[in-house]
Every structure is written in C-alpha cells, then in structure tokens.
Amino acid sequence: MLLCAISVANAQKTGSLSIRFDHFLGNEPLILNDKKYKNATGDEFNVSLFQYFVSNIKLIRKDGSTYDIPQDKSYFLIRESNKDSKTITLTDIPKGKFTGTSFLIGIDSTRSTSEIGYRKGCLDVGGDAKDMYWAWNSGYIFVKMEGTSPQSTAKNNMFMYHIGLFGGIGNKKTLNNIRYATIDFGKETLRIKDSKNIPQITIKADASKILNGETNIEIAKNPTVMGGPFSAKIAENYKTMFSFVGLGTLVANADKDKNALGMNQEQK
Amino acid sequence: MVSGLIYLGVACSKDDSPEIEPEVLFRVPPNFPKPVYDFSKNPLTKEGVELGKILFFDGNLSRDGTISCAECHSQPSAFTHHGHDLSHGIDNKIGIRNSMPIQNMAFQKEFFWDGGVFDLDLFSIAPIENPVEMDEKLGNVLEKLRKQEKYTTLFQKAYGSKEITTERFLKALSQFMLTLVSANSLYDKYVRKEAGGILSSEELEGLAIFKQKCASCHSGELFTDLSYRNNGLPVYNKEDTGRQRITAIQTDSYKFKVPSLRNVAMTAPYMHDGRFYSLDAVLNHYTDGVIESKTLDGLLMNNETPGIALTKDEKAKLIAFLKTLTDEEFLKNKKFGI
Numbered sequence: 385m386l387l388c389a390i391s392v393a394n395a396q397k398t399g400s401l402s403i404r405f406d407h408f409l410g411n412e413p414l415i416l417n418d419k420k421y422k423n424a425t426g427d428e429f430n431v432s433l434f435q436y437f438v439s440n441i442k443l444i445r446k447d448g449s450t451y452d453i454p455q456d457k458s459y460f461l462i463r464e465s466n467k468d469s470k471t472i473t474l475t476d477i478p479k480g481k482f483t484g485t486s487f488l489i490g491i492d493s494t495r496s497t498s499e500i501g502y503r504k505g506c507l508d509v510g511g512d513a514k515d516m517y518w519a520w521n522s523g524y525i526f527v528k529m530e531g532t533s534p535q536s537t538a539k540n541n542m543f544m545y546h547i548g549l550f551g552g553i554g555n556k557k558t559l560n561n562i563r564y565a566t567i568d569f570g571k572e573t574l575r576i577k578d579s580k581n582i583p584q585i586t587i588k589a590d591a592s593k594i595l596n597g598e599t600n601i602e603i604a605k606n607p608t609v610m611g612g613p614f615s616a617k618i619a620e621n622y623k624t625m626f627s628f629v630g631l632g633t634l635v636a637n638a639d640k641d642k643n644a645l646g647m648n649q650e651q652k
Numbered sequence: 653m654v655s656g657l658i659y660l661g662v663a664c665s666k667d668d669s670p671e672i673e674p675e676v677l678f679r680v681p682p683n684f685p686k687p688v689y690d691f692s693k694n695p696l697t698k699e700g701v702e703l704g705k706i707l708f709f710d711g712n713l714s715r716d717g718t719i720s721c722a723e724c725h726s727q728p729s730a731f732t733h734h735g736h737d738l739s740h741g742i743d744n745k746i747g748i749r750n751s752m753p754i755q756n757m758a759f760q761k762e763f764f765w766d767g768g769v770f771d772l773d774l775f776s777i778a779p780i781e782n783p784v785e786m787d788e789k790l791g792n793v794l795e796k797l798r799k800q801e802k803y804t805t806l807f808q809k810a811y812g813s814k815e816i817t818t819e820r821f822l823k824a825l826s827q828f829m830l831t832l833v834s835a836n837s838l839y840d841k842y843v844r845k846e847a848g849g850i851l852s853s854e855e856l857e858g859l860a861i862f863k864q865k866c867a868s869c870h871s872g873e874l875f876t877d878l879s880y881r882n883n884g885l886p887v888y889n890k891e892d893t894g895r896q897r898i899t900a901i902q903t904d905s906y907k908f909k910v911p912s913l914r915n916v917a918m919t920a921p922y923m924h925d926g927r928f929y930s931l932d933a934v935l936n937h938y939t940d941g942v943i944e945s946k947t948l949d950g951l952l953m954n955n956e957t958p959g960i961a962l963t964k965d966e967k968a969k970l971i972a973f974l975k976t977l978t979d980e981e982f983l984k985n986k987k988f989g990i
Contacts, residue, residue, distance in 0.1 A: 500771075510817075510821070517777070519778035519781050522771065557899070611897065
C-alpha cells in the first residue's frame, strides 16, 4: 500500500529505464558450450559460463553532471545462463535527458565489507551470489568466465577466470581490481519521462575482451586465474568489454519484475 | 560503542536471595582490551546464542551430515582439533592448516592464519564450503534446516519469525562463538589480584622471561598483537604463502597470524601446519630452528644467529608460565557444550 502511494506521488516526476546486456565473443553472439571460438593468441576454446556483477550505475547528463541510482537498487548479477538477468530495470529516475551511463564492474569496497544484513538478493552469499563469492578471502567475484580449451594444461582442459579483489580494508591494502565502464550514447539522447514506454539502452558485453587486450592471455600458460597479481591484467582487459549498441524501448513485458535481478529481488 | 556487559533481558533470582542476578552472555574481562566486534548489529540474546550453539554442534552443516564445527573445534582442547596437525574433514580429507582455537573472538578483527576473513559474521561460510572440511553449500544447509521443525522453532524463538536466512544463520553462529571468552586462567587471577591468583616463583620468572623475549609479538592480554609475521619456520608447503595469499604482496610471503597463547598447553599441535607436538618443540624452534629468509621478522634477528636465546632453565620456566594460561573454567564450562 505504502509503496503504491509513493509511486503515484512520484508519477509526474520520475520514469523507468531498462538496460539490456547482449553477450558476444568478438563479433559473434556468445553461445554457451556448443560454439568454438579463438582468442588472439590462437587458442581454440568454448565457454561454459560467463557472468558478472554490475553496480553503482550512474546516468550522465550533457553537462557532465550525473544521476546516481540509489545504492540499494544498484546491484545486478548478469548471467549468460539466465536470460531474465540480462535485462535490468531501474525505476524512479528523475525525468531528464542523458547522454551516457557508467557503472562499476563488480562490487564497490563499501558493500564488499558491509555487514551481512546489507547483502540481500543478488548479494546473498548463501543465495544468488553463492557462486560469485570467495569465503576464504572474503569478497565477491566480479567477473567469472569458464570453459574448455585443448590448449589448457589444467584438469579436464578447463580454464577458469574468476576475477575479484576490492582493495582490502583500511590501511591493509590488497589488490584492487575494481574497474568502471563508461558508455557514451554518441548522437543519441536518452529521455526519461513519465510514459508507458520504458526506454531501453542496449549494451554489448564482449567476453573476448577478458582474453584479448593490453595483455593477450594464453590459455596454456594461465588456465586458471583467481587471486594473484595476474588477475589485474585480466581486469585491465575486461574494463573495455562494454560498448554502446543503441537506444530503444523495452518490448512490453507482462511481468516487469521478472527482468530485474537486483539487490532486493530474490531469484525465482 | 559497545557496553561492557550484555545482560539477558529476563532476570533470574535465587530462591532465598533478594538480589537479581541476570545471566551474562558476554562480559569484557577487566584486564582485556575493548572488543572490536560491533554488537549493535547483532545483539546477543539467550535464544540466539542457544541456536548458534545447536548449529555449531550439528553435522547437517556438512554435505553428508558427518562433520560439525565442533568436530574440529572441541571444547576440552580450547575448541581446536585435538591431536590433528592438519585439519581432518569430510571423507577423511586433510586440509593444509592446523585448526585454531575459538576463544575471545570478539577481540579479533581478522580470522584464519592468514586473516582472509574480516568479519566474524562472514566466517562460517568458509568451513562449510571448503571441499576438504564440510564440502557443502550454504544455500543447501539453509534448505536442510528449513525442513526441520526443530530449526523453524529455534529461529522463531531467536528472531521472532520462522524465516531462515543467510544473515540469521551466520549471526547465530557468531553469537555462540562470541560467548566463548577465556579470561579466568591462573594468570588472569594473578593480574587481576583475585583470590587464588598466586604464581609460583618459577612461573613468575617465566612471566618475566616471556615479557622480555616473546611479548613483542605475543603482546598484551590476548598474547598476540594480531599482526602477520614470519617466525622463521622452514617452509614445508611452498604453496601456502600465508598472508601473501590474501594481499598478493610479495613481502607478506610466509607470514602468518601471531596466535594467542591463551590455553596454549591444551591446543597442541602448534603452528599453522601443526608441525610441533609439544611446547618443548616450539621453544627448540625459537632457539635452534629459526631459518633466515627474506621475510623473517626483524625481532628474530637480534642475535648472531637468528632466533631467541634461551637457556634450558629459562625454557622450563617459560613453559611453567605458559601453563598458567590454561583456563579450566572455560574448558569445562557446561554452557558451551550440548
């Protein structure tokens, strides 16, 4: 009841926004397991798992000022294996025009160290985040890709890239693999208005960037990267993973909650 | 921030006494530093502690129902794994580290030999999900508990509703562990000048030697400065680089947490990999076994040869003193068992 009342009161001032993440490997759509790909060093591989956290989303205005999505609504776990997770919906955004967006790839250090009571929904380490969390070195895994490659020297020809580490607490600094993505809408302008048609930003997430970039990863040499200094090289690579595809409107969906896999929603 | 005493809400009184004596769930011993655990986010209640204790002793927290927390943390050994150098878990699998005592947790900021966990409330996921310890998923544990009326009732009592969530589960385990305060050894009675707190002359001399030669690392009333140091153990397992595994900083290689020495006579074997089976062996390490390396602690390089100079007589006195840190009340307190 109360929630209803609030959204009615805000009806004139705010609107919603949808962001869709399309997963690619280079220029080809990402298909799990069945498709073979090649990285820059010529290793052949397939991908069995690709998923990452997006958080601290901001919308950027022409003058550089931003609207920051409130913290508690700004954590999303995007999984290739879960179609619904790839479209997220943000609500109660003030009306206005925006020329770009930015977000954090992973989880910020404040939330990474916050008490267990603030880790709900996709941050629940006993729930949705269960495979995106290191218990022995407390922290979330930001980006995770796994698959197999004949070049891999690890067990069953697997490769595993689990990248996390938020920089440590206080003066006890550890590796900081937090990276940001900034997406410019180019000539297009995002208009948040109070209308039935929810605008949608489509963003390409190119998983090949995990392997190819400043450091081209040879699967034979580094089949498993989790902690350790080398993980920073992969983070440097994947920070360029996201790019702008276009603006459109959300194709009407009967059940809009189904799209959001944010902090306050449990996975169904 | 944290009040010295956390009383149980309901008071109980002895029949013939007009005084009300509330049960104390947690008390900061007068000779201890301030706790670092933030009790305001998880106020102890009698029901919460009780739930935590039942969970601590429940094999359901492991994949096949065989291994409870108490399996590797048993009370008579100050909640360590008696007789095991490396932890021994599910399917008889062996871990890489020696189990640690669970005592005075409220006073520690970081957990594990390498300090990889920075919040007690986040701790219990680690052993549950460790493939060589309990090898279960926290989500599955919660599912198993939700199916048991015993637990829905216990959660209802502790939290006012039957819901079993990650937060409630982890905080209940913390509540129990927080009550495990050991501060009533002979040594404590001596420093607090309490009845019976008399050390023999041998023990007193041991204390003096300890202050001079050991307390720079095993400092204060917790007998640890909670830092990570390399005390010169020869490296047996190259993979286990200790603190470096967490920080990825080269200069942290082979550094491990300075352990508390409370109840140390009861927690054999010793060191992060349980390589020494007696306190004699530990002292022999400090006098004759310290290995020089890039990260060896500076405090162990004061002499011609690395290590700490101790005569045979001094060693005997040190051990006599270390034994005064045994807290029988803690080891035998029925409140901590089921």
